[in-house]
Amino acid sequence: MEKIHIIKGEIFEDFRGRINSINNFHFEGIKRCYLIHHPDSSIIRGWHGHQNERKWFYCVKGDFKIALVKIDDWNNPSNELKPHIYDINDKDSQLICVPSGYANCIKTNTDGSILLVLSDKTLEEAVEDSWRYDKSMWVDWSKL
DSSP states (O other): OOOOEEEEOEEEEETTEEEEEOTTOOOTTOOEEEEEEEOOTTOEEEEEEESSOOEEEEEEESEEEEEEEEOSOSSSOOTTOOOEEEEEETTSOEEEEEOTTEEEEEEOSSTTEEEEEEESSOHHHHHTTOEEOOTTSSOOGGGO
16 A cells, blocks of 8 residues: 655755755656645645545645545545644645545645645546545644
8 A cells, every 4th residue: 555755855045046846756647737825824625535546745835734634435434534744835845745545635824825736637537536525524723
């Protein structure tokens, strides 16, 4: 079984500016990419899962808490599932690699944060494999 993992990137800075890179990531299989502009830190986006879609998350601006949970039963998931919670921000170059079978929920602490999302499925494929759950499941966001 594939596990969630983090690819550490690099940050290069000099008088010309800054370059964030993830040179150890290879884009094989990526079919689409999008940016989530998170305007308000009170908004919780999720839960959204896919049985067959892999995703990668990278913070472009600001910061995010990304909660991930491995779904046990897509039609009636257990309330007892334990989420993995990751903090990513634009100061560290990190890519969260999420295998298929997970649902995600995201929140920022900084208004105007931007999250880059990569997927190995087309939009049409993703829509056919889209599962949504209440944002209050598995995480008490008021305590984070």
